[in-house]
Amino acid sequence: QxxxxxxxxxxxxxxxxxxxxxxxxxxxxxxxxxxxxxxxxxxxxxxxxxxxxxxxxxxxxxxxxxxxxxxxxxxxxxxxxxxxxxxxxxxxxxxxxxxxxxxxxxxxxxxxxxxxDHSVFESMSKVVQKLIPHLATLEGLLDVLVTNCRMDKAFLFDVFSKICVASDSQPVDSQSVELMSDVIDVVSDLASIYEED
Structure with a gap:
């Protein structure tokens, strides 16, 4: 991968x-x-x-x-x-x-x-996050995005694997990760419908 x-x-x-x-x-x-x-x-x-x-x-x-x-x-x-x-x-x-x-x-x-359920994606996300050398930088950039755009929360996902690569520094709850995973499924399904052959 x-x-x-x-x-x-x-x-x-x-x-x-x-x-x-x-x-x-x-x-x-x-x-x-x-x-x-x-x-x-x-x-x-x-x-x-x-x-x-x-x-x-x-x-x-x-x-x-x-x-x-x-x-x-x-x-x-x-x-x-x-x-x-x-x-x-x-x-x-x-x-x-x-x-x-x-x-x-x-x-x-x-x-x-x-x-x-989404526990396997959440667990794999935690494993991957430990391996990313610049995770703190990614979190800092997402914090800036959240502040400047007045967002509640920001995630950076790998769409293909549904792994959460990073999020802003606010605490993450399982329901948010589950919701984001479901949103990725919907967007992927819609993208495949409207994709050019």
Whole structure:
């Protein structure tokens, strides 16, 4: 995925062997590791956590600056209390295991996500924003836009992926991001109708 604002190189490392076969030189240039855990598959959770911890240990030793983004995915079928309990449980287990292996200071972040709402876009937006070196400049420019145009809020979205690249410095609520994502869908649908062949 490439755009004018950010560039990705995505390497899918599914399966138990995953990161073990990747060259250390490649890992040293990695900015972020996104690890997805199926929140509904409790039978595979222990194995997934072990794969996560092994990947974090290997990558952290090759590159201590890397960001570890852990998505607890498919949480749409869980109650709010169960989501929070699962998040707390996984966060604690991973922290303990990383400390046991001497990498307790690895930079880990956790997100609850689902494809049935906008949480996956919001979570990916947070991951991407961490990787943009000039995010503060973009936020400052959006602050100027909001002030000069008397707007309530300003967002900078990548239309294709629906990732929020930046927003002004006012706090962002999930409903606003969800609304902007819906607006992007409508505009994209209308644009395709009136597009010249």
């Amino acid at each position: 490439s755009s004018a604002v950010f560039r990705f190189t995505i390497l899918d490392l599914s399966g138990p062997s995953g990161i073990e076969h990747i060259d250390t030189a490649f890992l040293q240039g990695t900015s972020s590791l996104l690890f997805v855990i199926d929140a509904q598959d409790q039978d595979q959770l222990a194995g997934a956590l072990e794969m996560l911890v092994s990947a974090v240990v290997r990558l952290f030793r090759a590159n201590p600056r890397v960001l570890f983004e852990i998505f607890l995915h498919k949480v749409d079928g869980l109650s709010e209390s169960h989501k929070l309990e699962l998040l707390r449980d996984i966060t604690h287990k991973v922290k303990v295991r990383l400390e046991e292996r001497g990498v307790g200071d690895a930079n880990t972040s956790y997100y609850l996500s689902s494809i049935y």
